[in-house]
Amino acid sequence: MDAKDVAQFLKSNPQFFDQNPQLLESIYVPHPHGGRAIPLTERQIISLREKLRALETKLGEFVRFGEDNDAIGEKVHRLSLALVGAKDAAAATQALQFHLREDFSVPHVALRLWAAGDEVPAELRDQAERMGAPLCGPAAGNPFLPWFQEAGEHIRSVALVPLGQTRSIGLLALGSEDPQRFFAEMGTLYLRRIGELAAGALAARS
Secondary structure (H helix, E strand, O other): OOHHHHHHHHHHOOOHHHHOOHHHHHOEEEOOOOOOEEEHHHHHHHHHHHHHHHHHHHHHHHHHHHHHHHHHHHHHHHHHHHHHHOOOHHHHHHHHHHHHHHOOOOOEEEEEEOOOOOOOOHHHHHHHHHHOOOEEEEOOOOOOHHHHHHHHHHOOEEEEEEEOOOOOOEEEEEEEOOOOOOOOOOOOHHHHHHHHHHHHHHHHHO
Protein backbone atom coordinates (compact mmCIF):
# COMPACT_ATOMS: atom_id res chain seq x y z
CA MET A 1 0.00 0.00 0.00
CA ASP A 2 1.44 3.34 -1.01
CA ALA A 3 0.57 6.93 0.03
CA LYS A 4 -2.12 7.18 -2.65
CA ASP A 5 -3.84 4.05 -1.32
CA VAL A 6 -3.71 5.41 2.23
CA ALA A 7 -5.21 8.72 1.18
CA GLN A 8 -7.98 6.95 -0.74
CA PHE A 9 -8.71 4.69 2.22
CA LEU A 10 -9.04 7.64 4.63
CA LYS A 11 -11.23 9.50 2.16
CA SER A 12 -13.48 6.48 1.79
CA ASN A 13 -13.57 5.87 5.54
CA PRO A 14 -14.03 9.27 7.25
CA GLN A 15 -15.05 7.51 10.48
CA PHE A 16 -11.64 5.80 10.77
CA PHE A 17 -10.15 8.26 13.28
CA ASP A 18 -13.42 8.34 15.23
CA GLN A 19 -13.02 4.61 15.70
CA ASN A 20 -9.29 4.90 16.42
CA PRO A 21 -8.82 8.22 18.30
CA GLN A 22 -5.57 7.07 19.92
CA LEU A 23 -3.88 7.23 16.51
CA LEU A 24 -4.37 11.01 16.33
CA GLU A 25 -2.28 11.38 19.48
CA SER A 26 0.53 9.19 18.18
CA ILE A 27 0.89 10.64 14.68
CA TYR A 28 3.56 13.34 14.36
CA VAL A 29 4.07 15.59 11.32
CA PRO A 30 6.61 18.37 10.51
CA HIS A 31 5.85 21.82 11.87
CA PRO A 32 4.86 24.10 8.92
CA HIS A 33 7.28 26.82 10.09
CA GLY A 34 10.12 24.71 11.44
CA GLY A 35 11.83 21.34 11.32
CA ARG A 36 10.52 19.84 14.56
CA ALA A 37 7.76 17.25 14.55
CA ILE A 38 4.42 18.02 16.22
CA PRO A 39 1.25 16.02 16.84
CA LEU A 40 -1.24 15.91 13.99
CA THR A 41 -3.87 17.60 16.14
CA GLU A 42 -1.54 20.54 16.80
CA ARG A 43 -0.81 20.76 13.07
CA GLN A 44 -4.55 20.97 12.42
CA ILE A 45 -4.89 23.77 14.96
CA ILE A 46 -2.05 25.72 13.29
CA SER A 47 -3.72 25.25 9.91
CA LEU A 48 -7.06 26.48 11.25
CA ARG A 49 -5.40 29.54 12.80
CA GLU A 50 -3.74 30.40 9.50
CA LYS A 51 -7.05 30.06 7.66
CA LEU A 52 -8.68 32.27 10.30
CA ARG A 53 -6.03 34.97 9.83
CA ALA A 54 -6.54 34.84 6.06
CA LEU A 55 -10.30 35.19 6.51
CA GLU A 56 -9.83 38.11 8.92
CA THR A 57 -7.58 39.83 6.36
CA LYS A 58 -10.14 39.30 3.61
CA LEU A 59 -12.94 40.55 5.86
CA GLY A 60 -10.90 43.66 6.64
CA GLU A 61 -10.53 44.31 2.92
CA PHE A 62 -14.29 43.98 2.41
CA VAL A 63 -14.93 46.41 5.27
CA ARG A 64 -12.51 48.94 3.79
CA PHE A 65 -14.11 48.59 0.35
CA GLY A 66 -17.52 49.11 1.92
CA GLU A 67 -16.36 52.20 3.79
CA ASP A 68 -14.77 53.60 0.61
CA ASN A 69 -17.98 53.01 -1.34
CA ASP A 70 -20.04 54.66 1.40
CA ALA A 71 -17.76 57.71 1.29
CA ILE A 72 -18.00 57.96 -2.50
CA GLY A 73 -21.77 57.49 -2.34
CA GLU A 74 -22.02 60.39 0.12
CA LYS A 75 -19.98 62.60 -2.23
CA VAL A 76 -22.20 61.69 -5.18
CA HIS A 77 -25.23 62.52 -3.04
CA ARG A 78 -23.84 65.99 -2.23
CA LEU A 79 -23.14 66.55 -5.91
CA SER A 80 -26.71 65.51 -6.74
CA LEU A 81 -28.14 68.02 -4.28
CA ALA A 82 -25.95 70.78 -5.68
CA LEU A 83 -27.02 70.03 -9.25
CA VAL A 84 -30.70 69.86 -8.31
CA GLY A 85 -30.42 73.23 -6.58
CA ALA A 86 -28.64 74.95 -9.48
CA LYS A 87 -30.74 77.75 -10.99
CA ASP A 88 -29.29 77.58 -14.50
CA ALA A 89 -26.72 75.81 -16.66
CA ALA A 90 -23.91 78.11 -15.50
CA ALA A 91 -24.67 77.36 -11.85
CA ALA A 92 -24.90 73.62 -12.58
CA THR A 93 -21.54 73.72 -14.37
CA GLN A 94 -19.96 75.61 -11.49
CA ALA A 95 -21.40 73.14 -8.94
CA LEU A 96 -20.14 70.19 -10.98
CA GLN A 97 -16.62 71.54 -11.26
CA PHE A 98 -16.51 72.60 -7.60
CA HIS A 99 -17.56 69.20 -6.23
CA LEU A 100 -15.27 67.30 -8.57
CA ARG A 101 -12.32 69.36 -7.34
CA GLU A 102 -13.20 69.68 -3.66
CA ASP A 103 -15.04 66.43 -2.90
CA PHE A 104 -13.44 64.03 -5.38
CA SER A 105 -10.01 65.71 -5.46
CA VAL A 106 -9.90 65.86 -9.25
CA PRO A 107 -7.49 68.74 -9.97
CA HIS A 108 -8.33 69.27 -13.64
CA VAL A 109 -11.84 69.33 -15.13
CA ALA A 110 -12.82 70.12 -18.72
CA LEU A 111 -16.42 70.21 -19.92
CA ARG A 112 -17.77 70.53 -23.46
CA LEU A 113 -21.47 70.77 -24.30
CA TRP A 114 -22.63 70.48 -27.89
CA ALA A 115 -25.69 72.72 -27.41
CA ALA A 116 -23.57 75.45 -25.80
CA GLY A 117 -21.69 75.96 -29.02
CA ASP A 118 -18.35 74.80 -27.56
CA GLU A 119 -15.86 74.39 -30.39
CA VAL A 120 -15.16 70.67 -30.71
CA PRO A 121 -13.72 69.13 -33.89
CA ALA A 122 -16.17 66.79 -35.60
CA GLU A 123 -13.91 63.75 -35.16
CA LEU A 124 -13.64 64.32 -31.40
CA ARG A 125 -17.38 64.82 -31.07
CA ASP A 126 -18.01 61.61 -33.02
CA GLN A 127 -15.53 59.75 -30.83
CA ALA A 128 -17.21 61.05 -27.67
CA GLU A 129 -20.65 60.03 -28.90
CA ARG A 130 -19.43 56.52 -29.69
CA MET A 131 -18.01 55.91 -26.20
CA GLY A 132 -21.21 54.81 -24.51
CA ALA A 133 -19.40 54.51 -21.17
CA PRO A 134 -16.57 56.24 -19.27
CA LEU A 135 -13.04 55.53 -20.49
CA CYS A 136 -9.93 55.80 -18.33
CA GLY A 137 -6.26 55.55 -19.14
CA PRO A 138 -2.92 57.32 -19.63
CA ALA A 139 -2.93 60.90 -20.84
CA ALA A 140 -0.12 60.41 -23.34
CA GLY A 141 -1.53 60.46 -26.84
CA ASN A 142 -5.09 61.16 -25.70
CA PRO A 143 -6.76 63.40 -28.32
CA PHE A 144 -8.78 65.20 -25.62
CA LEU A 145 -5.70 66.26 -23.67
CA PRO A 146 -5.61 69.78 -25.26
CA TRP A 147 -8.93 70.51 -23.53
CA PHE A 148 -6.93 71.02 -20.34
CA GLN A 149 -4.93 73.80 -22.03
CA GLU A 150 -1.62 74.66 -20.31
CA ALA A 151 -2.26 72.10 -17.54
CA GLY A 152 -2.17 69.33 -20.13
CA GLU A 153 1.61 68.96 -19.99
CA HIS A 154 1.40 67.94 -16.32
CA ILE A 155 -1.52 65.50 -16.63
CA ARG A 156 -0.61 61.80 -16.62
CA SER A 157 -4.01 60.04 -16.53
CA VAL A 158 -7.43 60.93 -17.87
CA ALA A 159 -11.07 59.88 -17.43
CA LEU A 160 -13.54 60.66 -20.20
CA VAL A 161 -17.20 60.66 -19.17
CA PRO A 162 -19.86 60.95 -21.89
CA LEU A 163 -22.85 63.01 -20.82
CA GLY A 164 -26.03 61.15 -21.66
CA GLN A 165 -27.05 57.53 -22.12
CA THR A 166 -29.03 57.28 -25.37
CA ARG A 167 -27.92 60.65 -26.76
CA SER A 168 -24.73 62.43 -25.80
CA ILE A 169 -25.03 66.14 -25.01
CA GLY A 170 -21.34 66.58 -24.30
CA LEU A 171 -18.25 65.17 -22.66
CA LEU A 172 -16.69 65.59 -19.22
CA ALA A 173 -12.91 65.13 -19.07
CA LEU A 174 -11.06 64.61 -15.78
CA GLY A 175 -7.28 64.85 -15.50
CA SER A 176 -4.72 64.02 -12.83
CA GLU A 177 -0.94 64.29 -12.41
CA ASP A 178 -1.05 60.82 -10.84
CA PRO A 179 -0.59 58.18 -13.59
CA GLN A 180 -2.53 55.66 -11.47
CA ARG A 181 -5.51 57.88 -10.64
CA PHE A 182 -7.41 56.88 -13.79
CA PHE A 183 -6.28 53.53 -15.18
CA ALA A 184 -7.83 51.37 -17.88
CA GLU A 185 -8.97 48.52 -15.61
CA MET A 186 -10.59 50.65 -12.89
CA GLY A 187 -14.29 50.46 -12.15
CA THR A 188 -16.36 53.25 -13.67
CA LEU A 189 -19.72 52.85 -11.93
CA TYR A 190 -19.50 56.15 -10.06
CA LEU A 191 -18.07 57.97 -13.08
CA ARG A 192 -21.08 56.77 -15.07
CA ARG A 193 -23.44 58.00 -12.35
CA ILE A 194 -21.74 61.39 -12.23
CA GLY A 195 -22.08 61.62 -16.00
CA GLU A 196 -25.78 60.78 -15.84
CA LEU A 197 -26.39 63.34 -13.10
CA ALA A 198 -24.48 66.04 -14.94
CA ALA A 199 -26.24 65.27 -18.21
CA GLY A 200 -29.68 65.46 -16.57
CA ALA A 201 -28.95 68.72 -14.80
CA LEU A 202 -27.34 70.45 -17.78
CA ALA A 203 -29.86 69.25 -20.36
CA ALA A 204 -32.75 70.51 -18.25
CA ARG A 205 -31.15 73.96 -17.92
CA SER A 206 -29.79 74.45 -21.44
